[in-house]
Amino acid sequence: IAILTKAGQPVNAGEPQLKDGYRVYALPVGEYDIMITKADHEAASQPVTIVEDVASDVSVELKPMPGSLRIVSELPAELWQGTRRLGDTGEWIRQLPAGPLEVQVRRTGYREARLTLDIPPNGERELTPPALVPESATLTVQMQVRGRTVAAEHQPRRGRLRSGSNEVQEVDLPWRGETRLLQQDLPLTLEVEGYDPGKPEIVRLRDGQEQTVV
Secondary structure, X not given: OEEEEOOOOEOXXXXXXXXXXXXXXXXXXXXXXXXXXXXXXXXXXEEEEEEOOEOXXXXXXXXXXOEEEEEOOOOOOEEEEOXXXXXXXXXXXXXXXXXXXXXXXXXXXXXXXEEEXXXXXXXXXXXXXXXXXXXXXXXXXXXXXXXXXXXHHHOOOEEXXXXXXXXXXXXXXXXXXXXXXXXXXXXXXXEOOOOOOOOOEEEEOOOXXXXXXX
């Protein structure tokens, strides 16, 4: 705490008395500026007028100085705070308010990662988030023979499956796998030896969905 005259000259007010959590200074009548500083906090000043036999209170809330953040990700991604875009991974983001901060790491085609951290006042924070997980859906393809009953032991066990524009692949039936072809019409075609191929089945998948196609 520094006490200055209106002309900016420091005042030697001596050691203060401590009373009820306050520092009490004895000053001559007059006008002063009270300067309050604290490490890693923004300085604050407040004018005060000292009147004979009247106590004057000065109460100031110091704000922590802003800090900086850098998040390093294997895949380039955007950093968001709710609806506010902060920047990109790999770059320093300056002038962030000190204290708790929740950041979302976003990349198209990947699930959002959420980070809760503390920004140090007048300092820097650098961290690496967990690996981003691709968006995907689980697809199960089963073979059903229509028009007649086929014993379980004679059900087809192999087939040739094409999903979208992907290459045809030999699969065991029923087939279960993951796909990243989301939010689009996905035609599925299954060919089984000895059976007429059916019409392509069109599915539309979203992230995390489990879909069975017969």
